[in-house]
Amino acid sequence: MYLIKKKRVLHQTIFLMDVVAPRVARYCEPGQFIIVRIDEEGERIPLTICDYDREEGTVTIVVQTIGASTTKMMDLEEGDYFHDFVGPLGQPSELVTDDLEEVKKKNILFVAGGLGAAPVYPQVKWLHEHGINADVIVGAKNKELIILEEEMRAVAGNLYITTDDGSYVRKGLVTEVISDLVEKEGKKYDLCVSIGPMIMMKFCVLTTKKYDIPTIVSMNPVMVDGTGMCGGCRLTVGDEVKFACIDGPEFDGFKVNFDEAMERARLYRTEEGRAMLALKEGDTHHGGCGHCDGGNK
Amino acid sequence: MAAPGFERVPISEQEPLVRAKNFEEVCLGYTEEEAVLEASRCLNCKNPRCVQGCPVNIDIPAFITAIKESRFKDAYDKLSESSALPAVCGRVCPQETQCEQLCIRGIKGDAVAIGKLERYAADRAREEGIKPTLDVAPNGHKIAVIGSGPAGITCAGDLARLGYDVTIFEALHEAGGVLTYGIPEFRLPKEKVVAKEIENVMALGVKIETNVVIGKSVTIDELMSEEGFEAVFIGSGAGLPMFMKIPGENAKGVFSANEYLTRSNLMKAFKEDSPTPIYKPAKVAVVGGGNVAMDAARTALRLGAEVTIVYRRSEAELPARVEEVHHAKEEGIKFELLTNPVEILEDDEHFVRAMKCIRMELGEPDASGRRRPVPIEGSEFELETDAVIMALGTSPNPLISSTTEGLEINKWKCIVANEETGATTKEGVFAGGDAVTGAATVILAMGAGKAAAKGIDEYIKSKG
Known part of the structure; x- marks a missing residue:
């Protein structure tokens, strides 16, 4: 279990949390991400690291409510716990x-x-x-x-x-x-x-x-494990297929096939869900959760 | 019931058309009466060949004799001496090519149903709340085990029995490795069987820390230099999925079997209320012929799809267990054998609409000894499908080997380890299972975990 030490609401749909995760805080670097699960039944949500404090053993994440899981996450308060918090994943900048x-x-x-x-x-x-x-x-x-x-x-x-x-x-x-x-x-x-x-x-x-x-x-495509196992996060970079979770998440922007990546990000989205999101959130979400449109219309 | 003879006692299964619509276990297991009767077919050979066929050397005649004599707890204790996961092995081991293949009964008639009897004894013990017992004083030596799959669990269990202070590090949020994320519920129930057998290992004093990615969260060198572990066992499996590198493979609706099965098994996406989504189209093609291909196909079938397995060789070469192929066929899965995909075709919205395939014929034997499939020129055709699941095998994740100094790997990125002891090229570091062999079976991984536990024990003792 991972303690939420601090929570700050940045906007009615955006919040920041400092989470106690010493193993992650010790090694994480800018550019890397973590995967969080709210509870025992929760999905695995990848989030890019926003800040960290090695001495305090905390990692800062910033989240936007874009679906059921992130909305549930916003209901958590200081003193509550995440069931899982794993990382640092991916390559540093x-x-x-x-x-x-x-x-x-x-x-x-x-x-x-x-x-x-x-x-x-x-x-x-x-x-x-x-x-x-x-x-x-x-x-x-x-x-x-x-x-x-x-x-x-x-x-x-x-x-x-x-x-x-x-x-x-x-x-x-x-x-x-x-x-x-x-x-x-x-x-x-x-x-x-x-x-x-x-x-x-x-x-x-x-x-x-x-x-x-x-x-x-x-890049923050749909992914499950974040360690290279599922391959759901694959992208075309130049003429190679790369896994965002282990090869990235950062890539040479001139080489990334964005159109394909945007298409792939839409797989699990229903028309209805997309409309709801466009209405509610506009184009501010950073994507990666698998449900939302990441602001891509 | 008839007296035991050349044929094994049949086991009940869910009806194919019923089970094709649910995720309940296919095989229902023996009743007590059936188990005792089947056990009585064992000839209790003086020189039991079956034991030689078992990668973890279970004293098979002894546990079967105990069943025959209705001493069910003794049967379980006998199994526990050699295996930490008997209820798992009774379900997923390829017995037909191991213990049962060597059974004398098999020469004239059916081999004794060793796997099904193992399952019976383990299930019964679990239902009666019998747990393996530990009677050893802690020796104070700390050992780290990386990965909580079959290799890691077995190694940890054996080390705990020798008095070691063992901590398992697991990258995912749940223990079990492939038993949890890979093998589906209908073949290996998670809560009832996998979680319980892992609990039994934990009950021996083994600790587990989930959400630790070795090579990212901490390295092996740090575990040894900073966290006080005297030896490390790497049982991290073969996690990276392979793709075919054909056009269209990044279309919407193409998945690795790893992704598809992880969504369904680990994340429980097969349940309606799961927050993790899974793609449920009308038609699914699964590429590959191993157990993972069968698992993916049968999962897709249960999620409502019409499923075709596409395999480039013929039925005789299917690497999957005969039982799995048989079950898949019974449930209505179609097989396009001697067929190989060449391209995945997309619709206007980049969803999969079909898979272009070519017919194959078998040519000369290749390096694996199997006849090499050769494309038949001009035989291309389109197989209509909405999704493609690639079940082509996996390779080891380089995360550990690339962050551990002095750990040698071979050209397939597998860790080089001594078969007898599990020792790697780095002192104090041992390895086994798929991380060493590449994708293989649960029981082979368990065998390797067992050998490494012995190797680690000898290593620690040699240091004095």
């Missing part, structure tokens, strides 16, 4: 494992869409702690869905916020911000890390390709 001196030479841009701000945060924070200030674009549907703004501001170089409806800072898509930064402000980036709904990552990659900025994306 290359920024963390690459030679630090090489990473320091790069101008890095992060692009976070909706809940994607959660997995982007630990990477930006890690870079900040290692003397690297990266620019960060955070986009969401509206002001209320911009999460972790203060935390991000504290560790980012420049923080650019944009909302689809213009309810906060600027109006427009994250891709428009990328274009503005490169074309109008003359910014030069050597690397982009884009995390968010698949459709956002797809268009982000189309944009960065135009400017020749290598781009890493974090």
Whole structure:
């Protein structure tokens, strides 16, 4: 059993939890994910790690209610327990494992869409702690869905916020911000890390390709075990089939077949469920749960 | 009931057309009377050949004699001396190619139904609440066992009986390995049989920590240097599914048998109220001819599909147990033998709509000694289906070998281990089961777990 030490509601549908999981906290790195199960009957829900505290032995996750399980999860309070919490799974971000001196030479841009701000945060924070200030674009549907703004501001170089409806800072898509930064402000980036709904990552990659900025994306397809056993999370990357759970979740965005990945993510979704989700959640969910659309319409 | 003779006492099963619609166990097991009668067919050979055929060397004539004499607890105790999982083995062992194949009775007539009798003795003990007993003082040596499948459970059980302080590390949220995620309920009931036999091993003092992925959550080197384990047994299985690498394999509706069975067995997706989804189309094609293919096909059938098994060789080469093939056929599963998929065809929405296959014929024997299937030119045809389940085998997960220094693997990524002792190329680290052999059977994994327990005991003693 894994204690929920802290819970913070970030939006009526989004919440953050610090979970006591010393084995995970000791080894996890930015870019990796965990799998959580609420109770004995629960499904296995993969979630990207948002933060961790090695001394406290806690791992932070950020969740959006997109189905029965995540709604049930939101009902849990501080002091309650998860039945299962396993990880760290997947590979750490290359920024963390690459030679630090090489990473320091790069101008890095992060692009976070909706809940994607959660997995982007630990990477930006890690870079900040290692003397690297990266620019960060955070986009969401509206002001209320911009999460972790203060935390991000504290560790980012420049923080650019944009909302689809213009309810906060600027109006427009994250891709428009990328274009503005490169074309109008003359910014030069050597690397982009884009995390968010698949459709956002797809268009982000189309944009960065135009400017020749290598781009890493974090994929979260349907999966069961998260250790390479089921193969449900397979993706086409270049001309190879990769398992997101053991080879990823981060991949070269220029090589990922997003259309196929988006199709595969839709397998278990009914028309009815999809309509309900579009109505309720919009396009902010980071996907991966197997039921939701991850914001891909 | 007739006097015992050349034929074995028949065992009752659920009617094929009834069981094809439920997940209850197919085989209902012997009654006491039937078991005693079948046991009386055993000739109690002085030099029992059956024992040689058993990977864990159960004293078969002794436990059968106990059944014959209605000493059922003795029968169970005899089984427990050699096996931690008798109720499991009585159900899923390929007895027909092991103990029963060597039975003298089999020369003229049917071999004694050793597996079914093992099942009877184990089931009866469980129903009567009889548990294996432990009469040994703890020796204080800490051993880690990685994986709670048949190899790990057996190794842990045997080490506990020798007084070791054993902790099992399991990556999933539930113990049992393939017994839990792979073999379906209708062949191996989870709560009634698997969980109970694992509980029995835990009752010997074995501890288990679930949700620990060795190589991710902690490494073997750390278990030994920081957590005080003096030896480690790796029984992590062969977890990675193989695919065919044919066009269309990433279409919606193509699954590995691992995924399909894990959803149904571990996550209980076969139950209506399970929060884990499973795909339930009208037509399912299963590619492969092993036990896993039969399990996937029979699961799909029970979830309401019309099921076809596609296998590239002929019936004689089907690697599945004869009993499983027989059951599958009885339940109405179709077989397209000497047939191989070449492409999976998608509809406009990228769902599977058909599988393009080619007919095969058998040519010269290949490395495995089986005749190599060769495509018949121009024989392609489309098999209409809504889903394809690939049951082509699995390979070991490199997670452990890639994070453990000095652990040698072979070209199939299997861990190199001594067959007699389980010793690997790294001191204090032993391995067995599918992680060493590649995908094989429950009982072979148990045999390897047993050998390694002995190997570990000798290793610890040699260190003084």
